[in-house]
Amino acid sequence: MKRRSFIKSLSLSIACPLIAQDGPSRQERIETLTAPQNPNIALNHLGFLPKSKKPVLFRLPDIAPPAEFLLSDMAEPEPNTPPFKLAGPLKAVDCDFGPCLAGDFSGLERPGMYQITIGDLLSVPFFIRHDLWKRTLPEAFKYYYQQRCGVAVPNVHPVCHLDDGRRRDNGAHIDVTGGWHDAGDLRKWMSTALHSGMAIMRMGRNLGDTWNQNGSGLKPILEEIRWGNRYWLKMQDSNGQIWADCAGGINGDNSDNHWTGNIIGTKDDRYINTKIIGSIQAEFVLVQAMIAQLFKDVDPGYAQKCLAAGLRCRAATTPGTKSTHDITWWLLAALELYRATNLKQWADEAAGLGQNLAALQVQEFAGNQKLIRGFWKESPTNKAPLTNAVYSALPAIALLELAGHLPAHPSAASWRTAVQLHLEEYVVPLCARNAFRIIPYGVYYGSPTKDTYRPLAGELTYRYFLPVRKEFW
Ligand SMILES: [Zn+2]
Incomplete structure (x- = not known):
């Protein structure tokens, strides 16, 4: 199925309404919903697991900022029971993509189908349920x-x-x-x-x-x-x-x-x-x-x-050792060979490549800044931070897999520490630069192409989208 027809085939019930709260009935609303071009209320359309963090964001248009959000259960209430509602404050948060307010309803763990109102705008309907992603x-x-x-x-x-x-x-x-x-x-x-x-x-x-x-x-x-x-x-x-x-x-x-x-x-x-x-x-x-x-x-x-x-x-x-990319793939390959054969030679090969990979992590603050570290170099001879449209997270995934399957190896603690450093001092501070917690595409030293790079700290810059002026395309 092509992407567009897949999206069209999704249930209408997750389309986004932009209508007054006390207008038509719920059924009428669901039948006539169309998604606005730029919805102001942003939340996870898939919904939330009961125990997960549950943020709601409000992108500020040119109106007086609302002070709170109101959450309601979409199910018809039991007879003689008031409808379930919950209000929470909205607070300004820093965001690379423009002014934004954030609310949080992580405390709500009761499964159900809900909707959020901010001012006179409605969010998409969304679930809180245990089998969310399994569906x-x-x-x-x-x-x-x-x-x-x-x-x-x-x-x-x-x-x-x-x-x-x-x-x-x-x-x-x-x-x-x-x-x-x-x-x-x-x-x-x-x-x-x-x-x-x-x-x-x-x-x-x-x-x-x-x-x-x-x-x-x-x-x-x-x-x-x-x-x-x-x-x-x-x-x-x-x-x-x-x-x-x-x-x-x-x-x-x-x-x-x-x-x-x-x-x-x-x-x-x-x-x-x-x-x-x-x-x-x-x-x-x-x-x-x-x-x-x-x-x-x-x-x-x-x-x-x-x-x-x-x-x-x-x-x-011969397994390649000239780039972080190749080392990572050969590490994962050796680990699966070990799991398939139980032969020590493959565990040893995976562990050896794990040492090589951990050594390519930048564990010090590089580029005259103290904000982030724990990213990977492109290769032993190229200090540029590893960026890739598909594989940027692969070194951390590979070390996690390795530590998980060789937990008693003398280096297992250093593999776990490398992943922890990557998450706490690279992924988290970069995600914090926008209210949506999107991880940018990568960090760079200066401006290696004619694209626009956002200043980060010291000599480091970052981009959300891959550089497009790097090659012929
Ligand atoms: Zn074909």
């Missing part, structure tokens, strides 16, 4: 089925791309059908697809049979992973190495983002990029080791086959 996760998971490539997906597209693909270097046809389309486009990047595999498997690993409340168990997860892996396994060269993409576009462009005639050997066949990228090797090893664990009991033969493919890739590659 939403399966909806996100369904997206992968819609994205399947190489097969007809009912109500989405007829059978597609049976002619994927031909090698860029010598034009030879190789069957790399299967996998998922990238997003709103039809390309098949290995890296992003492998991330999806990790996400789906982590959901199954962390939640087990309860990931979906419909009683399906893990079966849909296993099926979707098998579908993704049809493509990933085909992208392994005979020497064990993993190619970068199919249909990624031959000159960094969008030229292969198209439907094809499904006939092999015709002009519209898409290209396989046989380039070998280090981090993709690590991601492939990691994913095959996760699959080996996930299928160990339900299909031991498949589990063994996938582990062997991962080990073949590992044997064909």
